Amino acid sequence: MSNLISLTDLTPTDLADLVSRAVRFGRVGVREKTLTDRSVGIYFSKSSTRTRTAFWAAATRLGAHVITYGTDDLQLTTGETLEDTGRVLGEYLDALVIRTNGDVEEMRRIGTASRLAVVNALSSDEHPTQAIADLAALTEEFGSLDRRHLLVVGEGNSSSCALALAAALTPGLRVTLLCPAGYEVPKDILGAVDLLGEGRARVEQITNPSLVQGPVDAVYTSRWQTMGVPKEDPEWLTAFEAFRVDDNFLGKVAAPHTVFLHDLPAVRGQEVTDTVLDGARSRAWRQAHHKMTAAMAVLEWCVTMP
Numbered sequence: 001m002s003n004l005i006s007l008t009d010l011t012p013t014d015l016a017d018l019v020s021r022a023v024r025f026g027r028v029g030v031r032e033k034t035l036t037d038r039s040v041g042i043y044f045s046k047s048s049t050r051t052r053t054a055f056w057a058a059a060t061r062l063g064a065h066v067i068t069y070g071t072d073d074l075q076l077t078t079g080e081t082l083e084d085t086g087r088v089l090g091e092y093l094d095a096l097v098i099r100t101n102g103d104v105e106e107m108r109r110i111g112t113a114s115r116l117a118v119v120n121a122l123s124s125d126e127h128p129t130q131a132i133a134d135l136a137a138l139t140e141e142f143g144s145l146d147r148r149h150l151l152v153v154g155e156g157n158s159s160s161c162a163l164a165l166a167a168a169l170t171p172g173l174r175v176t177l178l179c180p181a182g183y184e185v186p187k188d189i190l191g192a193v194d195l196l197g198e199g200r201a202r203v204e205q206i207t208n209p210s211l212v213q214g215p216v217d218a219v220y221t222s223r224w225q226t227m228g229v230p231k232e233d234p235e236w237l238t239a240f241e242a243f244r245v246d247d248n249f250l251g252k253v254a255a256p257h258t259v260f261l262h263d264l265p266a267v268r269g270q271e272v273t274d275t276v277l278d279g280a281r282s283r284a285w286r287q288a289h290h291k292m293t294a295a296m297a298v299l300e301w302c303v304t305m306p
């Protein structure tokens with residue numbers, strides 16, 4: 001069993017294998033039910049349209065049995081510890097896919113005393129399986145990530161953090177994080193990027209849209225109110241106005257081949273316009289498909305790794 005709690009736990013080869021497996025699932029579908037008679041738990045205490053369903057579909061297509069838990073279903077709500085919960089569930093399950101308000105370290109506590117594989121399906125600080133889906137969509141589009149430049153626009157949220165870490169593990173992929181001042185990717189993540197990439201990661205953060213060195217190969221954005229969490233500053237929207245991905249924005253950074261990605265859900269008219277999200281450059285819907293192929297790759301890797 002292997003956990004997938006943070007991308008910092010992976011080697012460049014691990015990540016490349018997961019992405020290429022996800023791309024393959026997208027191309028040929030499931031050829032072998034590699035998780036037959038395995039049991040997968042899915043525990044989400046936060047809302048989800050894509051990730052929870054993608055993991056359920058992935059596990060069942062690979063032959064596993066699935067049990068899902070909502071916010072109040074586990075005795076965690078009555079005080080049982082994370083360690084005890086993981087230890088007990090490990091007696092029944094092969095993997096537990098988790099989305100909570102906690103951080104990566106909290107997820108590690110569930111895996112500590114447990115025999116099950118823990119998969120981070122979104123923590124407060126990272127969204128690793130989203131990054132695998134994103135890289136699968138880009139690989140499918142361009143054939144390779146080598147010498148590709150991805151512009152990530154908006155708040156330095158868990159998806160942006162995961163993409164920065166994924167870039168550190170992917171030699172040849174350049175990522176520019178374009179965030180409003182005050183809403184950047186946290187310094188500890190950028191430190192982890194440096195460590196992971198051994199100083200060679202091509203990840204930079206800027207706060208001025210006019211400083212983007214285009215044309216870029218892909219433009220990526222996310223909801224400005226990540227997971228609907230309100231921001232403290234009542235004037236926060238003002239800081240984000242110049243970061244809306246519309247036709248004008250794309251006109252300044254895009255080449256003819258440039259594609260648009262969005263991790264979804266979108267707030268149409270806020271971080272992205274209808275013309276971009278539904279336009280010819282948009283790969284957001286195929287990217288959403290890769291949430292499931294990435295989930296297949298991750299579950300297979302976590303459960304069947306020797």
Ligand code: CP
Pocket residue numbers: 047048049050051052122130263264265
């Ligand atoms: N992108 C993403 O994680 O979507 P959900 O919140 O719907 O799972």
